[in-house]
Amino acid sequence: MTRAYSFSPDELADLLARVALHDAGALRRLYDGTAARLFGVILRIQPDRAAAEDALQETYLAVWQQAQLYRASLGHPWAWLLTLARNKAIDSLRGARPVVSLENTPAAAAATAAGETLSDDEPSDPAVAWAQHDGGEEVWHQRRTQRHLHDCLQQLPPVQRQSVILAYMHGLSHLELAQHLRAPLGSVKSWVRRALLGLRDCLQQVGHPTV
Template identity: 40%
Template sequence: MQGSAGELADLLARTAMRDRAAFKLLYTRTSAKLFGVALRILKDRSEAEEALQEVYVKIWQRADRYQAGGFSPISWLVAIARNHALDVLRARKPVADDLDAALDLADAGPNPEQATVRSGERARIEACLDQLDTDRADAVRGAYLDGYSYEELASRHSVPLNTMRTWLRRSLLKLRECLSA
């Protein structure tokens, strides 16, 4: 559950003063979003979980660098997560050149049946998103697939923050109805 910008700025200021309770609350309020950002970039759950731990170590160490009035607190936190995930991505070792060794490895991907089911689910979700107004569908994709904050989406669509929250809440309800039908 993401907190308000004022609350997050306060938590960052208290974290800069080494307030562990504030840091814990900051983690509770923002970890789901930052995990989503890392997962979207790294495409590997365990790697994203590890990256998230390292992101929060950086936040603990650098909370004093956040300047209220600059970026929104969530944008600052997302930037740290995104940059760290990109660093992890760049540091990955290149694929081994020994193709003979690769032939003995089992395919970790989904089997054909699982791939077909996932493809069907993806198609159903896309069909349900297509039933939403274009701007609402774009907002849902931005928030839940691309990791944009509500503030960023409200600015992007030139609507008040509470309007964006309402759009997303109502759109998710419509998606749930559509998918359960």
């Protein structure tokens, strides 16, 4: 596994544009700079290292095949890469069973980055979507928690909502957030901290325990 290093959003978008033209060198540079970090994301979902490595390779195969679908106007390119990696990790947990995911489209990634949901009826998390096939009380609690979290997110000021979603759902660092939002680093840290406090208070009010 190569050592991760940081790309700016513009650099990532440029690499994806070159990969869309089937530039193998661009794919190699993208892999060298992002594979270690994406592998860490995959391992948190798929703890089996061999399966996680397979999921990582599937992720970059998907990048090679789908890079032309990414548009900078849809949001941060790292969020798009994370969506692909997360879906491949979930696929690996399901084995040969098919997973119908609404998150593997650029439009879905953009909606998530903006703090929106795809619809009131469809879950944004593919793991929840799969769990619905089995039914049961656990699924009901998952949907209830998801709805409360969504409602609490909507109560946050827009900049706080966007900051916390990009940080905790898409894995952006504070520095990457500052670059993406074109805001001072101190402001970004404050937005994330206030968003977390706001979510904690809101979830406590609706009866969800927080840590």
